Amino acid sequence: MTRGVTRRPLIGLVIPAAVAVLFIAVPLIGLLVHVDWSNLPSELVSTDVLTALRLSLECSAIAVVIALVIGVPLAYLLARTSLPGRRVLRGLVTLPLVLPPVVGGIALQTALGTTTPIGTVLHHFGIVLPFSTAGAAIAEAFVGFPFLVITVEAGLRQRDDHFEEVAATLGARPWRRFWRVTLPLAAPSIAAGAALCWARALGEFGATITFAGSYPGTTETLPIAAYSSFEGSGQIGEAITLSLLLLAISILVLVVLRDRWLGALR
Amino acid sequence: MTLHARVRTQLGSLHLDCDLSVESNVTVAVLGPNGAGKTTLLRIVAGLTPLDEGRVEVDGTVFEDTATHTWLTPEARRVGFVFQDHGLFPHLSVLDNVAFGLRARGVDRKTAEARANEWLERVDLSRYAASRPTALSGGQSQRAALARVLVTNPQALLLDEPLAAVDASGRLELRRALRQHLSTFTGVRLIVTHDPLEAASIAERVVVLEDGRVTQEGSFREVSSRPRSTWIAQMAGLNLLRGSVSTGTMLLEEGTSLTVATNVQGPALATIQPRAVALYRKAPEGSPRNVLRCRVAGVDPEGDRWRIRLEGALPLIAEVTPAAAADLRLAEGGEVFAVVKATEIDVYQM
Numbered sequence: 208m209t210r211g212v213t214r215r216p217l218i219g220l221v222i223p224a225a226v227a228v229l230f231i232a233v234p235l236i237g238l239l240v241h242v243d244w245s246n247l248p249s250e251l252v253s254t255d256v257l258t259a260l261r262l263s264l265e266c267s268a269i270a271v272v273i274a275l276v277i278g279v280p281l282a283y284l285l286a287r288t289s290l291p292g293r294r295v296l297r298g299l300v301t302l303p304l305v306l307p308p309v310v311g312g313i314a315l316q317t318a319l320g321t322t323t324p325i326g327t328v329l330h331h332f333g334i335v336l337p338f339s340t341a342g343a344a345i346a347e348a349f350v351g352f353p354f355l356v357i358t359v360e361a362g363l364r365q366r367d368d369h370f371e372e373v374a375a376t377l378g379a380r381p382w383r384r385f386w387r388v389t390l391p392l393a394a395p396s397i398a399a400g401a402a403l404c405w406a407r408a409l410g411e412f413g414a415t416i417t418f419a420g421s422y423p424g425t426t427e428t429l430p431i432a433a434y435s436s437f438e439g440s441g442q443i444g445e446a447i448t449l450s451l452l453l454l455a456i457s458i459l460v461l462v463v464l465r466d467r468w469l470g471a472l473r
Numbered sequence: 474m475t476l477h478a479r480v481r482t483q484l485g486s487l488h489l490d491c492d493l494s495v496e497s498n499v500t501v502a503v504l505g506p507n508g509a510g511k512t513t514l515l516r517i518v519a520g521l522t523p524l525d526e527g528r529v530e531v532d533g534t535v536f537e538d539t540a541t542h543t544w545l546t547p548e549a550r551r552v553g554f555v556f557q558d559h560g561l562f563p564h565l566s567v568l569d570n571v572a573f574g575l576r577a578r579g580v581d582r583k584t585a586e587a588r589a590n591e592w593l594e595r596v597d598l599s600r601y602a603a604s605r606p607t608a609l610s611g612g613q614s615q616r617a618a619l620a621r622v623l624v625t626n627p628q629a630l631l632l633d634e635p636l637a638a639v640d641a642s643g644r645l646e647l648r649r650a651l652r653q654h655l656s657t658f659t660g661v662r663l664i665v666t667h668d669p670l671e672a673a674s675i676a677e678r679v680v681v682l683e684d685g686r687v688t689q690e691g692s693f694r695e696v697s698s699r700p701r702s703t704w705i706a707q708m709a710g711l712n713l714l715r716g717s718v719s720t721g722t723m724l725l726e727e728g729t730s731l732t733v734a735t736n737v738q739g740p741a742l743a744t745i746q747p748r749a750v751a752l753y754r755k756a757p758e759g760s761p762r763n764v765l766r767c768r769v770a771g772v773d774p775e776g777d778r779w780r781i782r783l784e785g786a787l788p789l790i791a792e793v794t795p796a797a798a799a800d801l802r803l804a805e806g807g808e809v810f811a812v813v814k815a816t817e818i819d820v821y822q823m
Contacts, residue, residue: 370560
């Protein structure tokens with residue numbers, strides 16, 4: 208690739224490319240420069256940070272579970288059946304990817320709010336979603352689960368149904384084929400999809416704050432806490448600590464998925 | 474046990490239209506060129522490809538009958554299908570692969586594993602029980618796939634190009650092993666192959682399938698010595714002629730007449746061994762021989778015999794020694810006389 212006519216890069220392209228690298232690197236460096244490294248350990252274990260972290264992990268974990276339970280079956284149907292309206296369905300699923308998260312939060316509010324029909328029924332059973340931890344988890348799931356569906360569907364499409372056919376000739380019924388053949392073979396893409404979904408849920412801000420608000424200990428997840436401390440109390444130090452925490456988690460996800468993403472480009 | 478299949482189905486550009494009967498006392502090979510519908514035939518028997526019209530029955534069990542809308546799911550048919558790529562599950566150990574069919578049919582884990590182990594021993598793969606299929610060579614994975622279906626004791630065994638995924642060096646040994654395992658299996662045995670050598674060495678009966686239709690059946694000897702299609706004649710390395718015989722003269726489709734020694738009358742086929750075609754620079758005189766003026770279309774050196782492709786009066790393949798080829802100064806485009814004795818032409822009814 209780096210031989211022949213492309214050996215000497217066009218100088219005119221190198222300059223904007225360098226700007227692009229700086230564009231990503233400079234803000235991150237700025238963040239790292241402003242970290243108060245000496246106070247960092249004590250700030251990391253402060254109650255506020257720990258509360259937000261625990262809540263974030265809780266909500267994002269629930270979001271991933273929701274996404275897995277409903278997302279994997281949907282991915283399977285999209286990949287393996289000739290469901291009518293499949294293309295429309297796929298478009299619908301990908302919509303939360305491009306939809307401004309605030310709109311998602313408002314949509315959830317109008318569908319599941321306490322005064323709506325569904326909200327009323329849920330309230331009857333003692334369940335109130337808006338401005339609750341469960342609501343935050345649902346907002347995160349709404350925004351994150353398309354990542355899972357798309358990744359798993361692509362994974363299922365990568366293989367045709369050859370091994371399912373083999374299993375059928377060996378006497379395996381449809382459910383056995385699904386559990387013993389389809390799912391295990393799709394495991395790598397399910398794991399990758401879940402990680403993506405989790406990362407997205409963890410960083411979720413707009414839909415969560417709109418649907419669930421920002422109550423410390425109930426719905427104030429890491430990103431919301433970072434924003435509140437930055438905007439409200441002017442404690443930029445705590446905001447930086449929280450940001451650093453989120454950055455570390457993002458890098459972790461990237462490292463875990465590096466073979467899957469970067470490997471494809473190599 | 475027997476298998477009866479009457480099959481009419483359209484699949485893309487392939488129109489499969491054939492009747493097939495397989496008795497369990499012989500191994501039957503469906504032999505044909507790529508794209509003839511061989512794999513489709515197996516998939517129909519296994520229930521993986523639906524029929525447009527027809528009926529499949531194994532040992533009295535109707536698998537499919539379009540007239541009565543009968544259709545058994547693949548899992549309900551007791552058919553052992555060894556796929557061309559062997560289809561071993563990559564996420565399971567070799568032992569779990571072999572035990573899969575038994576587990577799927579409700580055998581408890583302990584019994585299934587014990588029986589799978591027995592079979593791994595029979596195919597000499599015990600030491601790979603805990604390995605993933607990727608650790609197996611082509612021949613070993615073939616044996617594992619065979620063990621995986623035989624352990625379930627199917628009514629019919631279907632093998633799709635059993636030696637295709639095995640490198641040439643392992644084929645001889647594997648062919649022997651395959652024959653041995655096939656001989657101990659008492660159900661219907663149907664293999665599909667494009668390789669005449671494989672058909673000859675494994676099967677007792679050959680069904681030639683070309684372009685979705687059966688063109689010939691019989692023992693490999695019968696089929697290869699009296700071919701009824703150009704493809705099978707080529708496979709057997711023979712020149713095949715079509716024409717009509719009347720009192721010692723065969724008028725060929727190409728318009729040429731040949732003197733033949735036969736009692737056959739009317740539409741007929743004839744074969745000529747390439748080595749029975751003698752080549753001369755000048756037309757020889759006298760003797761009851763057929764002399765054909767030809768042009769050399771190609772020379773294919775093959776060891777100590779060179780195959781000379783001729784065109785002109787009749788497309789023919791001749792086989793000569795390299796020395797003879799040199800003496801004749803054979804070169805593409807050169808003119809040559811092909812001589813065939815009447816007694817070297819094997820004529821049989823069309």
